[in-house]
Amino acid sequence: MPGKRTPSNSGEGLTSDGGRHPFLLTKLDHLIAWSQKNSLWPFGSGLACCAIEMIATAAARFDISRFGMELFRASPRQADLFIVAGTVTNKMAPVIRRLWEQMADPKWVVAMGNCAVSGGPFPTYSVLQGVDNVIPVDVYIAGCPPTPQGLLHGLLTLQEKIARSHPTKAIFNADARRID
Amino acid sequence: MAFKEIELNMGPQHPSTHGVLRLKLRVDNEVVLGIEPVIGYLHRGMEKLWENLTYTQIVPLTDRLDYLAAVSNNFAFVLAVEKLMGLEIPQRGQYIRVILAELQRLASHLAWVGFMANDVGAMSVLLYSFEIREDILDIFESYAGGRLTVHGIRLGGVPFDLDGEIIAMIRKALADIPRKVRDIEGLLNENRIWKHRTEGVGIISAEQALELGLTGPALRASGIPWDMRKDVPYSSYQDFVFDVPVQSGSDVDDRYLVRMEEIRQSIRIVTQALDRLPPGEFLAKIPRSPKIPPGEVFHSIEAPKGELGFYIKSNGTDKPERVKMKSPSFINLQSLELMCKGNLFSDVVGILGSLDIVLGEIDK
Amino acid sequence: MLEELTDVPVLNKAYQSLEEIFGDFLLGATFEKKELSVRIKKDGLLSILRYLKSTVGFNALSDIIGLDNLRLGAEGAKRFSLLYQLYAFPGFVRIRLVLDVDENEPVPSVVPVFRSANWAEREIYDMFGIRFAGHPDLRRIYMPEEYEGHPLRKDFPLEGPNDGV
Numbered sequence: 001m002p003g004k005r006t007p008s009n010s011g012e013g014l015t016s017d018g019g020r021h022p023f024l025l026t027k028l029d030h031l032i033a034w035s036q037k038n039s040l041w042p043f044g045s046g047l048a049c050c051a052i053e054m055i056a057t058a059a060a061r062f063d064i065s066r067f068g069m070e071l072f073r074a075s076p077r078q079a080d081l082f083i084v085a086g087t088v089t090n091k092m093a094p095v096i097r098r099l100w101e102q103m104a105d106p107k108w109v110v111a112m113g114n115c116a117v118s119g120g121p122f123p124t125y126s127v128l129q130g131v132d133n134v135i136p137v138d139v140y141i142a143g144c145p146p147t148p149q150g151l152l153h154g155l156l157t158l159q160e161k162i163a164r165s166h167p168t169k170a171i172f173n174a175d176a177r178r179i180d
Numbered sequence: 181m182a183f184k185e186i187e188l189n190m191g192p193q194h195p196s197t198h199g200v201l202r203l204k205l206r207v208d209n210e211v212v213l214g215i216e217p218v219i220g221y222l223h224r225g226m227e228k229l230w231e232n233l234t235y236t237q238i239v240p241l242t243d244r245l246d247y248l249a250a251v252s253n254n255f256a257f258v259l260a261v262e263k264l265m266g267l268e269i270p271q272r273g274q275y276i277r278v279i280l281a282e283l284q285r286l287a288s289h290l291a292w293v294g295f296m297a298n299d300v301g302a303m304s305v306l307l308y309s310f311e312i313r314e315d316i317l318d319i320f321e322s323y324a325g326g327r328l329t330v331h332g333i334r335l336g337g338v339p340f341d342l343d344g345e346i347i348a349m350i351r352k353a354l355a356d357i358p359r360k361v362r363d364i365e366g367l368l369n370e371n372r373i374w375k376h377r378t379e380g381v382g383i384i385s386a387e388q389a390l391e392l393g394l395t396g397p398a399l400r401a402s403g404i405p406w407d408m409r410k411d412v413p414y415s416s417y418q419d420f421v422f423d424v425p426v427q428s429g430s431d432v433d434d435r436y437l438v439r440m441e442e443i444r445q446s447i448r449i450v451t452q453a454l455d456r457l458p459p460g461e462f463l464a465k466i467p468r469s470p471k472i473p474p475g476e477v478f479h480s481i482e483a484p485k486g487e488l489g490f491y492i493k494s495n496g497t498d499k500p501e502r503v504k505m506k507s508p509s510f511i512n513l514q515s516l517e518l519m520c521k522g523n524l525f526s527d528v529v530g531i532l533g534s535l536d537i538v539l540g541e542i543d544k
Numbered sequence: 545m546l547e548e549l550t551d552v553p554v555l556n557k558a559y560q561s562l563e564e565i566f567g568d569f570l571l572g573a574t575f576e577k578k579e580l581s582v583r584i585k586k587d588g589l590l591s592i593l594r595y596l597k598s599t600v601g602f603n604a605l606s607d608i609i610g611l612d613n614l615r616l617g618a619e620g621a622k623r624f625s626l627l628y629q630l631y632a633f634p635g636f637v638r639i640r641l642v643l644d645v646d647e648n649e650p651v652p653s654v655v656p657v658f659r660s661a662n663w664a665e666r667e668i669y670d671m672f673g674i675r676f677a678g679h680p681d682l683r684r685i686y687m688p689e690e691y692e693g694h695p696l697r698k699d700f701p702l703e704g705p706n707d708g709v
Binding site for chain 1: 192193194195199200220221222223224225226228229241243244247248291306307308310311313314317327328329539540
């Protein structure tokens with residue numbers, strides 16, 4: 001339930017304004033963050049081998065729908081979680097950037113696998129050494145490929161990160177970016 | 181209706197293109213006039229990278245080529261290196277390699293049928309086949325530690341022995357899989373929608389298929405019984421009794437039937453190999469990083485996708501001078517245009533699925 | 545000239561007939577690691593391939609392989625080699641044709657004989673810069689169209705020309 005008092009969302013010391021956020025808005029924050037993190041719709045950008053593990057995570061044994069993420073959208077306009085699964089090449093990088101820009105706020109990015117994190121085992125002329133060269137990344141999941149358990153751990157970490165965020169700041173203050 | 185040609189762009193990000201493939205389609209209302217695949221969105225520069233790595237270091241990287249059948253890539257590469265070295269692999273190692281390769285073929289075809297059915301619309305089959313595939317991936321994980329990029333076949337043989345526990349897992353899987361595969365076939369084989377979408381679609385004649393260099397199940401579905409395991413046997417395949425399924429209609433349905441029959445034949449091969457597993461060594465004694473005197477070799481095997489080959493040129497050091505991979509999906513994809521011409525635009529997804537391409541091995 | 549080169553009768557017969565008909569275009573043959581490799585001259589490429597395909601039975605082109613001989617340092621050797629790997633079905637034997645080319649020397653395209661050579665030649669053009677005369681659509685296949693440089697050449701660095709940018 002959103003009102004649960006845990007150290008991570010008590011709102012003190014972790015925010016830039018030193019916890020002077022109004023009380024009601026903190027409650028609203030909890031509610032919005034709770035509903036966001038439990039209903040993330042992934043946009044699976046399955047590029048290479050990690051895509052197969054992503055699909056295996058969505059399949060019957062590892063069942064990503066337990067966490068609310070079973071609805072893999074094909075269009076970036078309908079998704080809010082961009083899972084970059086696989087090697088990003090220099091030829092593909094502008095496409096990834098354009099897809100990310102087409103997603104509506106709030107959006108999060110997970111770099112899945114060593115190639116998306118930092119180029120993986122390919123220090124070559126055609127591979128982008130990490131997808132964070134073109135888009136901002138929230139959670140990095142290491143592994144080649146990460147097992148479905150690893151991917152789920154990364155997604156749960158993302159859920160914890162979202163739980164710590166303050167969506168109302170972005171809603172009521174148009175200049176504020178997503179604050180984690 | 182006036183003739184109006186439209187150019188459509190599919191990909192590189194598309195749910196049904198099996199990876200980052202871009203298709204430029206020219207259509208006249210719904211009929212396809214021409215397709216031009218644009219590849220290179222996953223080109224990782226592997227061949228250049230391999231020139232800077234030792235032979236032992238290259239073997240795990242070959243997993244990432246055809247990532248749905250990783251062990252087959254290892255197999256093709258180490259067989260080429262061993263041919264270059266003139267190395268003889270102990271009999272037990274050869275049999276275990278056959279077991280791993282055929283289990284990998286099972287996993288690859290199961291993943292294929294899931295993706296193919298998902299593209300055509302039967303989404304439950306994807307979940308069914310991935311569940312069956314998980315049993316095989318458990319075997320790989322217990323054996324070599326990896327589910328997808330297994331690295332299960334290495335230079336000189338296989339890294340570990342098959343102990344009683346793994347053999348029990350394999351036997352249990354072999355007993356369960358035929359029944360579960362019959363479930364999938366029960367959903368698809370006589371299904372009216374499946375038949376409507378796959379019969380008579382994507383036909384290519386046997387001469388055209390040979391002309392275009394098609395290999396693998398798509399070629400066998402056109403009536404040509406080409407299978408490297410029977411034609412140029414490697415790694416003791418000649419010791420096993422199995423059939424090569426061939427269909428003659430060469431449409432999408434025939435390719436499906438060929439692959440489902442290959443699943444049964446693979447189970448047959450693994451059973452025979454387990455029953456007759458010879459005792460002895462499973463790994464030949466070679467240095468950790470072998471130096472190979474100058475020479476060149478080309479060797480190909482029957483991978484789940486087609487004829488997978490490696491050309492290796494050595495220069496006397498422990499790093500190769502040149503490694504070139506003959507990738508079946510690269511050549512198979514060239515026949516997409518001929519298969520799709522004249523068909524409806526909505527059939528393109530089904531035909532592309534039936535070709536069973538993997539972008540990792542197309543783009544290297 | 546007609547001594548037994550290999551221990552496979554089919555290959556011996558094929559090589560003998562090549563010597564009889566195309567003797568001027570042959571520059572030598574080796575049989576190592578159970579593989580027959582025949583070095584030929586560029587002018588005989590298409591006719592030899594047509595002959596091998598229609599008469600001898602090598603009806604499948606497995607692959608075309610490009611080699612950069614820059615580091616091998618042989619005196620007077622040409623920069624690149626092209627290997628045409630053929631396979632006979634049925635017949636189940638392989639043969640390799642080797643062609644040496646210089647840096648800006650165009651090579652006749654074998655697409656009229658083997659349609660599957662289309663993308664293989666585009667790949668060699670992309671990676672090495674060898675031009676194929678008569679190819680229906682010679683342009684880059686892996687790298688973007690406007691890319692400069694040919695990655696698989698030995699003087700091209702692994703991380704790319706701009707140190708990885």
